[in-house]
Amino acid sequence: MSHSLTSESPPPLVQSPSQEFWTGARDIIPLVVGAIPFGIIFGTLATSNGLSPGATLAMSAFVFAGSSQFIAAGMIATQTGWLLIVLTTFVVNLRHLLYSVSLVPYIKALPQQWKVPLAFWLTDEAFAVVIRRYESKDKSHFKHWYYLGAALTMYLNWQLCTLLGITLGQMIPDATSWGLDFAMSVTFIGMVIPYLKNKPMVISVVVASIVAIFAASLPNKLGLMLAALLGIGAGVISEHLLSTTTPRGIHHE
């Protein structure tokens, strides 16, 4: 009987570094699955656009930024100079400023030898799972190990998929048609819904979604940046408006 009771009770708090590490590695799996087709396509596309296999692998290993790598592969095909590609990469990656500034309160006490690799491995996917871990209420001192586990899993998968694309890409049927990338969409949906506890949050998400759709044709992920900034603005402004009209309206979070 006591066994069935323990299995009914909530899971124990994750505490030790290795438990945190492996939980992070596990929690990012749906997003890793969603990235598989893109890694394979990148390996295939970059080499067929004229980047050497070695440089293609090196780009995944040292740059590790999916969107930028895709845009770079496209620019290589059109004979664009390296400097312009580098400047474009900078613009495409600006959204990481939003992620890293959001993580500042949680990582500021870490030593440099942690901040450097954690920054290097910061991606959309890692941010999504890691901020969730940091925002959860328990007082674990090892949440950076969760970050490391999640980020490393994403990184290793990206290297393997790039290699797969380079070596077997021509034999693999069109990876865009698999639908695996949809795993990212449903994961993000499941992460967003719990935030929608008050009107400002709902307004900010609705504004961001609408702007993202209509600004999707902007180059270099600028539509995403615009949508994020306008969504944040809409949330903050509606917070102020709602708190002046209904003074107790937003304090029930």
Next chain:
Amino acid sequence: MNEKLLILGMMLATFSVRYVMFGASSRIKLSPALLNALRYVPPVVLSAIVAPEVLLSDGALSVGLMNARLVGAIAAIIISYTTRNLLLTIVVGMVVFFAWQGLMIL
């Protein structure tokens, strides 16, 4: 194409953006107003990534039952809203998406 310069440059352009706030994190103090605004970053960014993925098809708005991604996303929203269970949301969303896509091929 100078591949070494390209990769070195892209590496610096990427890492600098990712690291600048981390590197300065022990010296900067975020104002309460900024910290409040940052609460919106995760839901806003994630929905800004998802909305075009679900609602755009080859750059055009696709709202209707022919859009299997939209049907899967609606299923995921319902499951997430009613259960708050992330894994169940992912599984049901994917199953509905693949099943719907399969039905439309038939």
